[in-house]
Amino acid sequence: MRVILGVVLLSVVTHGLDVLIRDYETSLKTGELVATIPVLAMSYKISFDLKPKLYSYGFHSVLHFTVGNDVSEYGDRTPALWFRPYESNYKGFHISAPINGNKNRGIFIDTLPLNVWTNVFISQQRVVDNYVFTIKINGTNAFSENNTKPQKFDNVKVFASDPWYPSQDGSIKNLILENGEPGETLAKAVLKSKYFVYNEVEETLKKNNVVAILSKLEQLFDIYFDLKLNSFSDGFRSVIHFTIGEDNSIYGDRIPG
Numbered sequence: 001m002r003v004i005l006g007v008v009l010l011s012v013v014t015h016g017l018d019v020l021i022r023d024y025e026t027s028l029k030t031g032e033l034v035a036t037i038p039v040l041a042m043s044y045k046i047s048f049d050l051k052p053k054l055y056s057y058g059f060h061s062v063l064h065f066t067v068g069n070d071v072s073e074y075g076d077r078t079p080a081l082w083f084r085p086y087e088s089n090y091k092g093f094h095i096s097a098p099i100n101g102n103k104n105r106g107i108f109i110d111t112l113p114l115n116v117w118t119n120v121f122i123s124q125q126r127v128v129d130n131y132v133f134t135i136k137i138n139g140t141n142a143f144s145e146n147n148t149k150p151q152k153f154d155n156v157k158v159f160a161s162d163p164w165y166p167s168q169d170g171s172i173k174n175l176i177l178e179n180g181e182p183g184e185t186l187a188k189a190v191l192k193s194k195y196f197v198y199n200e201v202e203e204t205l206k207k208n209n210v211v212a213i214l215s216k217l218e219q220l221f222d223i224y225f226d227l228k229l230n231s232f233s234d235g236f237r238s239v240i241h242f243t244i245g246e247d248n249s250i251y252g253d254r255i256p257g
Contacts, residue, residue: 016177016178016179016180016186016187016188016189017176017177017178017179018035018037018176018177018178018179018188018189019175019176020034020035020158020175020176020177020189020191021034021048021160021172021173021174021175022173022174023173023174024173025051025171025172025173026160026171026172026173027170027171028061028062028160028161028167028168028169028170028171028172029160029161029167030061030161030162030163030165030166030167031159031161031162031163032159032160032161032167033157033158033159033192034158034159034160034175034191034192035157035158035189035190035191035192036155036156036157036158036189036190036192037065037155037156037157037158037177037179037189037190038154038155038186038187038188038189038190039152039153039154039156039179039186039187040065040078040152040153040154040156040179041152041179041180041181041184041186042124042126042131042150042151042152043124043125043126043131043180043181043184044123044124044177044178044179044180045121045122045123045125045176045177045178046065046079046121046122046123046175046176046177046178047119047120047121047122047174047175047176047178048063048119048120048172048173048174048175048176049117049118049119049120049172049173049174050062050112050117050118050119050120050170050171050172051115051116051117051118051170051171051172052083052112052114052115052168052169052170053114053115053169053170053171054114054169054170055083055085055086055092055111055114055169056086056169057084057086057087058084058086058087058165058166059082059083059084059094059165059166060082060083060084060161060165060166060167060168060169061080061081061082061159061161061162061164061165061166061167061168062081062082062083062160062161062168062170062172063079063080063081063158063159063160063161063162063172063175064077064080064081064158064159064160064161064162064164065077065078065079065080065156065157065158066078066080066156066157066159066162067153067154067155067156067157068155068157070162070164071096071103071104073103074098074101074103074151075098075103075151075153075156076103077096077097077098077103077104078097078098078153078156079095079096079097079122080095080096080097080162081093081094081095081096081120082094082165082168083111083112083168085111091108091109091110091111092108092109092110092111092112093108093109093110093111093112094106094107094108095107095108095109095122095135095143097122097124097133098149098151099133099145099147099149100145100146100147100148100149101148101149107135107143109135109137109142109143112137117173118137118138119136119137119138119139120135120136120137121134121135121136121137121139122134122135122136124147124150126181130146130147130148131146131147131148131150132144132145132146132147133145133146133147158189160172160175177189188203188211190210190211190212190213191211191212191213192212192213202228205238205239207238217242217255223242223256225240227239238257240256240257241254241256241257242254242255242256242257243255243257
């Protein structure tokens, strides 16, 4: 089920705020694709709440931003997060990111408490002429390092959790991406969710703009949105279109349009 926004509004959208997972508890699941980000800027902020429920030996994936693979190239872990608490050489919370030419810069932080929500904040921000990669746990700085080789990355997939490792036993909520700097125009993330399509930022309607792909649309559903029209003209002018593939070929192509 594709959700397409059409062409009517004219507004200016600067750096993007994307709600990738809303404020309800969502279980981590192996290979669960949450969203695709058309361009991940050199400056970004990622914030989410995490509740691990049980730890076990080995890598267990939490969240993984990747240009395509586990760790083949620069940008495959941008960033990626696991728990590995029972390995003596590591503190337990393992975060990797592309920093200073290292495609897999490992950062190790103390294991988080079980069965309580912990806020995790990861950012890369421009400070004067430098880019600084930072991790905060419940608002407290846990890691900070200058990144002399920051990059933009195209078509970044977001997994919670990834398809390459077992998933961490736990839940995530409030996953928010602030992408880019003020004044930087970037395409919105395309959500891959069976639960919702959510955006509280004013967005210009554009032809053939896919905002989400729903794995399933149930028989009972609610759709609500705010709409601001700038002008009218002759003929059909598309606003929003839920479709299983075409304009109007079969039952379900306008559900609704």
